[in-house]
Amino acid sequence: MDLTRDPAAAIEAGIDAASALFISYSFSVLGAILLIILGYLLAGIIERSIFTGLGKVRGFDLTLRHFFSQVARYTILALVIVMVLGQFGVQTASIVAALGAIGLAIGLALQGTLQNIAAGIMLLVLRPFRVGEYVEIGAVAGTVEEIGLFATQLRSADGIFILAPNSKLWNEPVRNFDRNGSRRNEIAVNIAPDSDVEAARKALKGLAETDDRVLKQPPPAVAVSQAGASAVTLALGYWTRPSDFAAARTDIAARTRGALGDEGIAQV
The missing domain is CATH 3.30.70.100 (Alpha-Beta Plaits)
Structure with a gap:
């Protein structure tokens, strides 16, 4: 049948195609919504579980507990997004490759920042100094007030605020005047x-x-x-x-x- 000569048939065929497309994408949309809800709930459950589990480890730093639990949360959410895009026919392999390239570019651009994060994790795990201890590290000397993932806050003997990058503190010998107790x-x-x-x-x-x-x-x-x-x-x-x-x-x-x-x- 020549649809160009029969407008009614052309409209009916268009409606049928749109209906099939709507039904097909409706299931994809419903599946995507379900994945997002389940992924969001799962990410929250895993984040809380890791935070609570690490809290049972004696001496495990609170900052590290937040860091690792949030890394697990956002990793799961990223996987959920990839799965949702796969529901609509997007090639997930290309997405993963693109994310890898973006991650590499960000890593190169933030090399100094990532060094501070890595040094901050090592400082929190190995604990060469703790909050309240007086330390001397290279040209930096003072009482430790806060150990963050990027930098450490200290207060000098004359009350001056010091913010030192963690990578600087990690690469210098540490003289801890309070650690030994005497x-x-x-x-x-x-x-x-x-x-x-x-x-x-x-x-x-x-x-x-x-x-x-x-x-x-x-x-x-x-x-x-x-x-x-x-x-x-x-x-x-x-x-x-x-x-x-x-x-x-x-x-x-x-x-x-x-x-x-x-x-x-x-x-x-």
Whole structure:
């Protein structure tokens, strides 16, 4: 039948084709909607499960828990999008290849940022320092206030805010002044060469032993570090908790003159 000569037949054929197309795509749309709903619910369930599961691991950082759970969530959502596009006949292989190329381009463009993220993960996992600890890392020194995935916030001894990139902190030796739970200080004291060295040693040791901030173990010790013609140098060594280090050093150094009379002068 020549449809060009029979308009009614042409309209009927067009309606039939549109109906078939509508029915076909209706199932595709319904399937896509169902996939999106199920994928969204599944992504949320897996995200919560990973977050809760990692929370049961002792010492696992909260920032890492959020990071890994969100990575799992968005990975599932990306797979759902690919599956939805496949419902409409889009070649998923080409989509995956395109996503890979886009990911590579983004990775190259954000190379420094990705280095900071990788370093942040290593810092959170290995924990060379924790929040509240005083550290010295290269030219950076201060009390750690927050460890993020991109950068770490510190506060210097004079109250200055410091934001250091994680890659910088990861590639430098870390001096953690609080990690071991105790710190040793040594005060040098000069006395006259004709003074009673043994009496001075006992006086300095007693000064440290009577300070409540000085630890009993290891015990304080005093030794002659240098004997010259003009002065004899005694070295008073003692251990304190990190939180007491600065105050104890200042107080003990100030009290050495009183312990030795007029013969000794403290030199920190």
